Amino acid sequence: MYKYFVLILFCSFIYAKGQPESPKVIAYKINEEITLDGFLNEKLYQNQPVEKFTQRDPNEGAEPTEPTKVWVGYDSKFLYIGAYMKDSQPETIDRTVARRD
Secondary structure, three states: HHHHHHHHHHHHHHHHHHHHOOOOOEEEOOOOOOOOOOOOHHHHHHHOOOOOOOOOOOOOOOOOOOOOOEEEEEEOOOEEEEEEOOOHHHHHHHOOOOOOO
C-alpha cells in the first residue's frame, strides 16, 4: 500500500511540473479619479503593464508583431482597463462600431 501511495505522489509531482504557469494580471487599487479621455496619463499607467501576449490571428500562439500594453485598476465602484495597442496599418482596422451618418 505504501508503494502505491509513493507512486501516486510521484506521478502527481510530474503532472504538476508539466503544466504551464497560468498568466497573471495585477489589478492596482487606485485612489484618484480616472478621466475617460483616451489619454493614459493617470498614475495607474505608471505601474508595470501586462505585456506578455500571443497572437490569435493570423498565427495562433506566435509572438505579437505589434506592441501591446494593458493596465488594470479598480476603486470602490469601478474596474478600469487601459490599453496601448500599436498598429502600423491603422487604415486596415474594421470600423463596424463607428458612428453612422
